[in-house]
Amino acid sequence: MSDYILFAGSANPALARAVADTLGVPLGDCAVERFPDGETSVRVLESVRGKDVYLLQPTCPPVNDNAMELLVFADACRRAAAGRIHAVVPYYGYARSDKRHGRREPITASLVSLLMREAGIDHVVTLDLHTDQIEGFFPGPFDTLTAVPTLCAALKPELPAQSVVVAPDAGRVKLATEYAARLDVPLAVLHKRRESGTETHVTHLVGEVEGRACVIIDDMIATGGTLVESVNALREAGAASFVVMATHALLMRNALERLADAGVERVFVTDSVPPREDPRGILRVVSVAPLLASALRHLVQDESLQELF
Numbered sequence: 001m002s003d004y005i006l007f008a009g010s011a012n013p014a015l016a017r018a019v020a021d022t023l024g025v026p027l028g029d030c031a032v033e034r035f036p037d038g039e040t041s042v043r044v045l046e047s048v049r050g051k052d053v054y055l056l057q058p059t060c061p062p063v064n065d066n067a068m069e070l071l072v073f074a075d076a077c078r079r080a081a082a083g084r085i086h087a088v089v090p091y092y093g094y095a096r097s098d099k100r101h102g103r104r105e106p107i108t109a110s111l112v113s114l115l116m117r118e119a120g121i122d123h124v125v126t127l128d129l130h131t132d133q134i135e136g137f138f139p140g141p142f143d144t145l146t147a148v149p150t151l152c153a154a155l156k157p158e159l160p161a162q163s164v165v166v167a168p169d170a171g172r173v174k175l176a177t178e179y180a181a182r183l184d185v186p187l188a189v190l191h192k193r194r195e196s197g198t199e200t201h202v203t204h205l206v207g208e209v210e211g212r213a214c215v216i217i218d219d220m221i222a223t224g225g226t227l228v229e230s231v232n233a234l235r236e237a238g239a240a241s242f243v244v245m246a247t248h249a250l251l252m253r254n255a256l257e258r259l260a261d262a263g264v265e266r267v268f269v270t271d272s273v274p275p276r277e278d279p280r281g282i283l284r285v286v287s288v289a290p291l292l293a294s295a296l297r298h299l300v301q302d303e304s305l306q307e308l309f
């Protein structure tokens with residue numbers, strides 16, 4: 001087994017602690033602070049010389065601060081002669097900008113991947129990445145884990161009869177197919193047109209939803225707009241009830257209230273980002289700490305991750 005240290009960035013310390021507890025190791029000693037002008041300060045307070053360093057830091061909101069902190073942390077470790085630097089990024093921010101929709105637009109998913117490499121990160125471990133091609137933006141080893149088995153195991157005991165898994169748009173068909181196979185239920189697909197960064201409209205439905213309990217899946221929930229649109233379209237098509245499953249619960253603004261008001265009964269998510277307040281009691285948070293701990297257990301021994309999929 002390699003000599004390794006797991007550090008928690010400030011984006012999701014509770015998840016890092018849960019991973020460390022599962023592994024039975026202490027978290028690395030460090031201090032992360034903000035200078036009065038907003039710049040990020042990271043001090044690594046123990047030797048990392050020659051060691052495998054794992055930095056657990058989802059680049060969730062505040063995305064720019066958390067992404068910058070990851071880069072600064074990696075730079076500190078590189079300059080302290082760490083062996084290999086592994087970024088454990090359970091939520092990979094900027095992933096939705098993975099191609100250009102028009103001229104003169106950036107591809108920020110590529111930019112942040114290149115910045116990570118430039119900061120000294122050798123290897124990335126992430127979870128349910130928005131699109132597979134992002135792996136190719138990072139010029140080094142890249143492991144994408146999936147929370148689908150974990151989420152399905154949580155839903156299965158309360159899966160209503162006559163369920164159908166629904167992909168909210170064409171981009172989620174592959175993910176929805178995995179959910180449908182694991183839950184052993186049929187699949188339906190919505191097609192949406194994007195009006196702006198925050199507004200979408202459902203235009204088509206493929207599949208049988210009348211009288212069925214819809215399990216609408218997505219990789220992430222940000223404003224909840226996509227899912228509310230989906231619920232409205234499915235209700236119009238005669239669907240009976242709605243459950244949502246998504247790996248990354250960004251839940252910006254009043255997303256949870258919007259989902260509850262739209263008639264969503266339960267929202268299954270993971271703790272890839274810190275869980276939000278749930279005044280309406282519809283949120284079920286399933287921890288990915290055991291999954292990440294298993295991955296690290298394999299990685300520190302240079303073993304295959306195959307059994308985690």
Ligand code: R5P
Pocket residue numbers: 096168171198218219220221222223224225226227
């Ligand atoms: C879009 O391609 C993503 O997979 C999500 O559907 C979307 O980003 C969710 O955002 P919101 O909750 O704001 O609609």
